[in-house]
């Protein structure tokens with residue numbers, strides 16, 4: 001099922017790049033970052049080409065919850081403790097600046113995108129978390145921002161406390177980004193134009209798609225997950241995490257504000273304009289991408305049951321899910337792709353807070369291209385070499401990689417082909433071979449080599465989405481083995497089987 005955002009908008013079709021062209025900046029990936037960057041460059045009279053492998057705005061940005069806020073969970077105590085007050089202050093104000101810049105763009109360009117000012121809250125229902133929220137409130141106030149501790153909020157259940165960030169916002173992300181695209185020259189935007197290589201040739205870069213190329217001085221890789229493995233090695237510095245969103249018509253008045261819980265399971269609430277009614281959006285059920293256990297089917301059900309417990313007349317209308325990248329120290333990577341690739345830029349690792357971060361990233365990259373100093377650039381440096389703050393995650397990543405590269409290759413699969421039920425899939429023993437098989441029906445059976453085309457990790461079957469997901473770095477493939485999500489760049493090896 002498509003997201004509400006996709007179902008309620010249409011974007012124009014753009015042509016495919018099938019020749020060799022030249023410009024000042026090649027932008028790879030037309031999600032929120034790529035589109036915002038193209039807009040900012042165009043405003044400054046800089047020539048660009050925007051290359052999208054599928055349809056513009058059809059990936060992560062189409063499946064977000066689109067809160068526009070500098071409140072990224074209980075994040076500021078963490079930032080102050082690990083990076084200091086000045087760093088935390090810059091982080092906070094870069095996102096506050098993004099909120100006002102987005103509002104300015106919407107108003108000045110007359111973009112009809114259901115933009116609404118709302119306060120943002122992190123709430124708790126657990127005694128143990130109250131003190132954390134009190135501390136976070138004090139820390140944020142010490143940064144000069146008017147956060148407030150609230151004993152009560154407008155949610156339909158009892159909470160024990162919340163931190164409020166006033167004057168935040170929410171919008172319809174596709175209506176907004178489509179509004180930006182409409183201000184751009186259409187002949188600079190290409191769809192179905194997958195970038196397969198970026199090469200330095202003399203003083204310029206050549207960005208190659210399957211059927212053409214773009215020569216430019218600057219390249220911005222805004223592909224969500226960076227598509228170049230070496231240099232950069234972003235796959236060693238990030239993991240991907242999925243969350244699920246359910247939208248419902250509640251048939252009664254809804255609350256004011258945007259909310260996220262301080263405790264696990266993290267649950268988030270917002271409302272959205274829905275004709276002359278309001279939609280309720282609840283998201284949660286988060287898990288590391290590729291961590292596909294038998295409870296996967298419950299991910300939507302749990303949210304839906306929760307909505308129905310709160311609002312008995314709720315009519316569930318939409319469900320969608322997506323994943324975002326999280327860096328090892330939880331701070332996004334924005335700026336130079338690698339010291340070895342001058343004039344190539346990256347923006348990734350938004351930790352599910354990509355609406356403001358997209359603007360922060362686009363502004364830093366456009367400032368770099370224009371030669372303007374950015375006050376915020378240093379805190380997001382993508383080439384930073386810092387002591388790892390998140391030891392637990394790096395341990396998990398290394399363990400999983402080792403497991404998939406070595407152990408899974410020598411351990412036989414548990415499921416026998418005969419035991420695989422119709423409508424399900426898995427890594428199975430098929431005539432002594434280890435294959436990834438999906439039995440769509442008695443006559444339609446799809447088989448692949450169950451190893452990720454990125455670094456060879458063993459894939460896990462996702463029975464909810466009918467996809468093959470990589471537990472190492474979050475690449476995903478459909479049941480036929482076609483690539484859905486990076487960092488992998490190739491399809492899976494397909495295998496013909498005979499019964």
Ligand SMILES: Cc1cc2nc3c(=O)[nH]c(=O)nc-3n(C[C@H](O)[C@H](O)[C@H](O)COP(=O)(O)OP(=O)(O)OC[C@H]3O[C@@H](n4cnc5c(N)ncnc54)[C@H](O)[C@@H]3O)c2cc1C
Nearest residue numbers: 029031032033053060061064065066067195352353354355
């Ligand atoms: C469930 C969920 C809820 C979220 N809610 C919020 C929220 O409330 N507020 C908030 O601030 N953030 C939220 N986020 C985060 C936010 O949605 C993302 O960080 C943001 O949308 C990322 O935008 P992007 O442009 O980087 O990526 P994308 O939108 O994925 O765009 C990248 C584009 O690059 C293209 N591409 C990839 N490879 C190539 C290639 N080789 N050649 C050409 N094109 C390519 C892709 O097709 C895609 O269109 C949420 C995330 C999740 C997972």
